[in-house]
Amino acid sequence: MGSSDLLETKEATPVTDLNQTPLYDLHLELGGKMVPFAGYSMPVQYPMGVMKEHLHTRSDAGLFDVSHMGQVMLSGASWEAVALAFERLVPMDVLGLADGRQRYGLFTNDAGGIEDDLMFARRDDDLFVVVNAACKGADIARMKAALEPDVTVTPLQDRALLALQGPAAGAVLSALDPAAAEMRFMDFRTLSLAGVEVWASRSGYTGEDGFEISVPEAEAVAVARLLLDHAQVEPIGLGARDSLRLEAGLCLYGNDIDAQTSPVDANLTWAIQKVRRPDGARAGGYPGATAIEASLAQGSDRKRVGLAPEGRAPMRDGTQLYDAQTGGRLIGQITSGSFGPTHGGPVAMGYVDGEYADMDTAIWGDLRGKRLPVRVTALPFVAANFKR
Amino acid sequence: MKFTEEHEWLRVEGDEIVVGITIHAAEQLGDVVFVELPDEGTVVSKDDEVVVIESVKAASDILAPIDGEIIEVNSALADNPAMVNDDPQGEAWFFKMKASDPSQMDEFMDEAAYQKFIG
Numbered sequence: 489m490g491s492s493d494l495l496e497t498k499e500a501t502p503v504t505d506l507n508q509t510p511l512y513d514l515h516l517e518l519g520g521k522m523v524p525f526a527g528y529s530m531p532v533q534y535p536m537g538v539m540k541e542h543l544h545t546r547s548d549a550g551l552f553d554v555s556h557m558g559q560v561m562l563s564g565a566s567w568e569a570v571a572l573a574f575e576r577l578v579p580m581d582v583l584g585l586a587d588g589r590q591r592y593g594l595f596t597n598d599a600g601g602i603e604d605d606l607m608f609a610r611r612d613d614d615l616f617v618v619v620n621a622a623c624k625g626a627d628i629a630r631m632k633a634a635l636e637p638d639v640t641v642t643p644l645q646d647r648a649l650l651a652l653q654g655p656a657a658g659a660v661l662s663a664l665d666p667a668a669a670e671m672r673f674m675d676f677r678t679l680s681l682a683g684v685e686v687w688a689s690r691s692g693y694t695g696e697d698g699f700e701i702s703v704p705e706a707e708a709v710a711v712a713r714l715l716l717d718h719a720q721v722e723p724i725g726l727g728a729r730d731s732l733r734l735e736a737g738l739c740l741y742g743n744d745i746d747a748q749t750s751p752v753d754a755n756l757t758w759a760i761q762k763v764r765r766p767d768g769a770r771a772g773g774y775p776g777a778t779a780i781e782a783s784l785a786q787g788s789d790r791k792r793v794g795l796a797p798e799g800r801a802p803m804r805d806g807t808q809l810y811d812a813q814t815g816g817r818l819i820g821q822i823t824s825g826s827f828g829p830t831h832g833g834p835v836a837m838g839y840v841d842g843e844y845a846d847m848d849t850a851i852w853g854d855l856r857g858k859r860l861p862v863r864v865t866a867l868p869f870v871a872a873n874f875k876r
Numbered sequence: 877m878k879f880t881e882e883h884e885w886l887r888v889e890g891d892e893i894v895v896g897i898t899i900h901a902a903e904q905l906g907d908v909v910f911v912e913l914p915d916e917g918t919v920v921s922k923d924d925e926v927v928v929i930e931s932v933k934a935a936s937d938i939l940a941p942i943d944g945e946i947i948e949v950n951s952a953l954a955d956n957p958a959m960v961n962d963d964p965q966g967e968a969w970f971f972k973m974k975a976s977d978p979s980q981m982d983e984f985m986d987e988a989a990y991q992k993f994i995g
Contacts, residue, residue, distance in 0.1 A: 493939070495883055727932060800954075856912075
């Protein structure tokens with residue numbers, strides 16, 4: 489991969505072809521630098537800049553607009569009907585999810601690859617699903633094809649999604665609705681913020697404590713302003729969202745996991761509960777179960793690992809990894825790489841052949857024709873700060 | 877001071893030309909976290925990639941503005957890349973060149989023209 493000229497002007501998608509979230513005008517008012525992302529015009533950063541936005545989220549709290557993501561409600565005759573139907577699409581324990589709890593999930597394909605990653609929460613007898621922006625059309629089609637007519641699949645196009653992340657998030661939200669204080673990591677409940685009913689989960693994509701808040705579109709700006717009014721809350725763009733999630737060791741769909749990656753390669757087997765594994769009460773029954781069960785049994789020949797370049801130079805996605813400083817063998821590739829502002833140096837993750845996946849293995853990354861040392865490391869780079 | 881369309885500034889000091897990036901470029905790049913400088917003594921042609929600048933988000937190149945030899949680099953930038961954001965048109969110069977053909981300087985913009993160029 490090459491670097492670009494100093495201020496490369498990318499072929500801009502015509503503004504008229506881009507979707508806007510309900511917060512678009514607020515982003516402009518806040519000085520957001522708008523870029524095309526997954527078909528939306530989204531703020532990559534605000535005047536504070538990526539570095540300070542990242543550090544502020546880890547020290548105080550940041551507000552992210554993630555309304556480009558897909559929100560979908562599934563409903564049916566009963567919770568059992570909805571949960572068992574959804575289990576035909578994901579290798580997760582859905583039926584066992586208690587009301588008001590959320591879980592991480594994966595849509596798999598027949599080859600055992602990952603079609604998307606998602607969050608799902610039980611809301612009474614319904615299932616509230618949040619999927620990636622770039623995949624949402626395909627995800628909705630997949631759910632409709634597999635689940636209807638017994639389960640109704642309703643894309644919630646009239647709702648915005650905000651993420652409030654950082655150590656101050658709990659105090660900020662609890663001041664608006666004390667019920668937020670009682671929520672633990674991965675709880676999901678309805679809150680009332682200055683009279684606006686919202687659905688909040690205590691989760692996010694930064695490794696920090698925080699909430700994702702689904703808000704009716706018409707109230708989105710009012711709720712965002714309410715949160716931004718707090719002295720500790722700053723608006724944060726997609727640039728810092730990416731460096732925060734990378735330090736937290738969280739996968740970006742399309743970079744770190746994709747349709748050719750199995751959950752076993754991706755080190756996401758923790759997300760497949762026992763009840764859905766071989767000998768579990770509801771084993772298999774999802775796309776690619778045979779392939780995934782085989783790799784669960786045999787292990788995989790490549791693994792997703794944390795990668796710490798030892799110098800100061802960031803190694804970006806696409807960087808090739810070798811087992812020697814000269815000659816040697818191509819043993820893997822970086823799938824996400826950046827500078828980690830909290831880590832204070834370059835951070836990366838990627839895939840290496842199984843024999844190089846042990847912690848502290850010394851390997852080399854090819855950076856502009858030079859092989860520079862990289863250490864295989866545990867993820868995350870920055871310890872998670874969840875409210876368990 | 878002269879300015880290029882690649883957002884570099886050039887300052888003539890005797891028979892040396894000092895090269896850096898503009899305030900506008902530094903603002904657009906955002907927080908610089910890494911700078912890779914060329915070796916002193918490298919002979920370069922106009923538009924050769926001579927410096928790599930990395931921000932949190934991306935890597936960019938600085939191109940040689942003219943033909944010549946790199947006679948000195950600002951090695952302080954390697955230890956403190958944030959200088960590029962703090963003082964791009966002062967302390968944070970990148971390298972000094974000896975021009976093969978000083979007339980190549982004639983095509984570059986003055987400050988007023990550069991300000992107009994960036995709008």
